[in-house]
Amino acid sequence: xxxxxxxxxxxVLISLFACSLAAPRGLARADEPKFRIGVVTFxxxxxxxxxxxxxxxxxxxxxxxxxxxxxxxPYGKAGFGGRxxxxxxxxxxxxxxxxxxxxxxxxxxxxxDAVVGYIxxxxxxxxxxxxxELKKLTxxxxxxxxxxxxxxxxxYVFRASSHAAxxxxxxxxxxxxxxxxxxKIAGINQNYAWGQDSWADFESxxxxxxxxxxxTTSQMPKLLAGQYGAEISALMAGSPDVIHSxxxxxxxxxxxxxxxxxxxxxxxxxxxxxxxxxxxxxAGQIPDGTIIGARGPHGAxxxxxxxxxxxxxxxxxxxxxxxxxxxxxxxxxILGLKAAxxxxxxAGTAAxxxxxxxxxxxxxxxxxxxxxxxxxxxxxxxxxxxxxxxxAKTVDGxxxxxxxxxxxxxxxxxxxxxxxxxxxxxxxxAAK
Amino acid sequence: xxxxxxxxxxxxIYASWLFIIAAGLTIIYGVMxxxxxxxxSLYALGAYAAASLAGAWLRAGLAPxxxxxxxxxxxxxxxxxxxxxxxxGLLRYTYGRDEVVxxxxxxxxxxxxxxxxxxxxxxxxxxxxxxYSLLGNVELGALSYxxxxxxxxxxxxxxxxxxxxxxxxxxxGKLLIAVIHxxxxxxxxxxxxxxxYLVTFTLGTTLAAIGGALxxxxxxxxxxxxxxxxxxxxAVVVIGGLGSMPGAALGALIVGLVRSAAVHFFPQVELFSIxxxxxxxxxxxxxxxxxxxxxxxx
Numbered sequence: 001x002x003x004x005x006x007x008x009x010x011x012v013l014i015s016l017f018a019c020s021l022a023a024p025r026g027l028a029r030a031d032e033p034k035f036r037i038g039v040v041t042f043x044x045x046x047x048x049x050x051x052x053x054x055x056x057x058x059x060x061x062x063x064x065x066x067x068x069x070x071x072x073x074p075y076g077k078a079g080f081g082g083r084x085x086x087x088x089x090x091x092x093x094x095x096x097x098x099x100x101x102x103x104x105x106x107x108x109x110x111x112x113d114a115v116v117g118y119i120x121x122x123x124x125x126x127x128x129x130x131x132x133e134l135k136k137l138t139x140x141x142x143x144x145x146x147x148x149x150x151x152x153x154x155x156y157v158f159r160a161s162s163h164a165a166x167x168x169x170x171x172x173x174x175x176x177x178x179x180x181x182x183x184k185i186a187g188i189n190q191n192y193a194w195g196q197d198s199w200a201d202f203e204s205x206x207x208x209x210x211x212x213x214x215x216t217t218s219q220m221p222k223l224l225a226g227q228y229g230a231e232i233s234a235l236m237a238g239s240p241d242v243i244h245s246x247x248x249x250x251x252x253x254x255x256x257x258x259x260x261x262x263x264x265x266x267x268x269x270x271x272x273x274x275x276x277x278x279x280x281x282x283a284g285q286i287p288d289g290t291i292i293g294a295r296g297p298h299g300a301x302x303x304x305x306x307x308x309x310x311x312x313x314x315x316x317x318x319x320x321x322x323x324x325x326x327x328x329x330x331x332x333x334i335l336g337l338k339a340a341x342x343x344x345x346x347a348g349t350a351a352x353x354x355x356x357x358x359x360x361x362x363x364x365x366x367x368x369x370x371x372x373x374x375x376x377x378x379x380x381x382x383x384x385x386x387x388x389x390x391x392a393k394t395v396d397g398x399x400x401x402x403x404x405x406x407x408x409x410x411x412x413x414x415x416x417x418x419x420x421x422x423x424x425x426x427x428x429x430a431a432k
Numbered sequence: 433x434x435x436x437x438x439x440x441x442x443x444x445i446y447a448s449w450l451f452i453i454a455a456g457l458t459i460i461y462g463v464m465x466x467x468x469x470x471x472x473s474l475y476a477l478g479a480y481a482a483a484s485l486a487g488a489w490l491r492a493g494l495a496p497x498x499x500x501x502x503x504x505x506x507x508x509x510x511x512x513x514x515x516x517x518x519x520x521g522l523l524r525y526t527y528g529r530d531e532v533v534x535x536x537x538x539x540x541x542x543x544x545x546x547x548x549x550x551x552x553x554x555x556x557x558x559x560x561x562x563x564y565s566l567l568g569n570v571e572l573g574a575l576s577y578x579x580x581x582x583x584x585x586x587x588x589x590x591x592x593x594x595x596x597x598x599x600x601x602x603x604x605g606k607l608l609i610a611v612i613h614x615x616x617x618x619x620x621x622x623x624x625x626x627x628x629y630l631v632t633f634t635l636g637t638t639l640a641a642i643g644g645a646l647x648x649x650x651x652x653x654x655x656x657x658x659x660x661x662x663x664x665x666x667a668v669v670v671i672g673g674l675g676s677m678p679g680a681a682l683g684a685l686i687v688g689l690v691r692s693a694a695v696h697f698f699p700q701v702e703l704f705s706i707x708x709x710x711x712x713x714x715x716x717x718x719x720x721x722x723x724x725x726x727x728x729x730x
Contacts, residue, residue, distance in 0.1 A: 053556075229442050
């Protein structure tokens, strides 16, 4: 083995010391052990294109900027409190059994410090108890089912975005506000937890807001069915004023592509609660008047604040397209974790323990590209955020949004400790 | 009355789509005794090829009506390249083995093709929606259907008629029937069985790809789109009887009409309506509706 010449050791050591002093204070310290985050999102399958990959892209650009100390206030510290952050990506495809195995691998073999992940509600429901068993800090970023914190209580699990009840309650408020003559509603939703909960919340909310509203049909095709000819006929046959759908990904695209040529979305006004993810590629297909949701103030609905301008610019510089709502949800999860870490760290520089981070995260209020997020439900583990709906309008070949309405978080989310379904049926009591 | 008409029209359109896909699966099983698990990914390959080639054609501003020919040509291109590649490069080494082994081999092939698709096209979705609306609509009562759906029905009828004529009306078809009946005796009589297998697999692959190519204008072409299709196609051929072409046609019609009726009258049971019918058929005729008696070899 070649030995390093003794005569050179001192000058080299002095140079290294000088370099360390000269290093910009904003950069993460390379000598610190990295804070490793397992990021689980769809990298293959139908949900990868519109959801998983934008979320991964959002995590990638945000953490790079964060490690370089470039994120605007209040996130000016590099990495997490000066500690560099490393992401370990895992594909969410393959079903819940596989994901539980992948989660155990991330925690027990790869020794990540935290897990941020999951788009599928089924995966969140399966992973939450395992996170408790393995005592690992886990932040859900996109899955929507309210059941996670309404049916159970977790110490190690957080969700940094609102649950789906908000999307459907706000959709009903929007319909009641903007379509005063709507008397007949119909739905087409996927036949699993997400679709069933979404329709149940929308239908109950409409019945509260518009007593006597008639439901012409509720279609529940299988997830990834792809062919909706008969469902579209059944929807059209009832001549509903409003068609509600929480479809996402390829199913949403296929439904729009098949329904539009048949005139189904012109005769009735469609409410697409996840519609924002389809606006990127189907802009020319979506009829004017279609009500589009983004599961919060994300994408085109995001507020004009410094953090949002920054996030959009770093994302667009790398990926050309602007970030869609799964990318925003990912940014919320990572920034929420950073805020909790740095709050736990306080004025010092020592790395906080996991228990300290959890204590800081509970009930935390933090800033994000989508505005202020409050961990207000689920004993401080479930976020609430305001939300926005608008109607599509194509102007000079470009999709724009008109009649945009903002709904404060407290109006469209139940109070802590109250189940969404009970809150809706009770007439949104305690809603401000 | 209008609901009954809608059930029939929706059912026949769905059945036509299913038949084109199931016909390929049936002919491969009928001749080669291979339950081709990779059929769904060949359908997806057809859809990707159609989305890419017809998409490029339309983006170039060329005659939109010619995009229908591009859809079919894309599928034929997939069929005549990928079909022989799989049959000569892999399947011929497995002939004579147990059918279960071939299920495993084609399942492995399914996984390989799925990942290859991701390598080539990535995970983004692809659209070519123009051909779906280009021909206009027809009004049936309160409902409006794209003429393209009628084209799909005609395509299924054309596939059915061509296969029937090809099998029972040509010399090549008679050779095919001989091979279906007994491979070894056919070979001893001088029939080039290897060539029959090559042509059959290529034909089956082309039919799967045509199914995908004709579906492409109605969906977003995404990874994993072949998974759901293979389950439905299996349900069709199991109801009709494995290897029976009239069975595949009847199976597709039964599945299409039952699903359509469920959607219109009992949407809450749509999810398992097809499988209830499949279970009932198998309870009464365990080998499907159209399987002919087979001579037992001693």
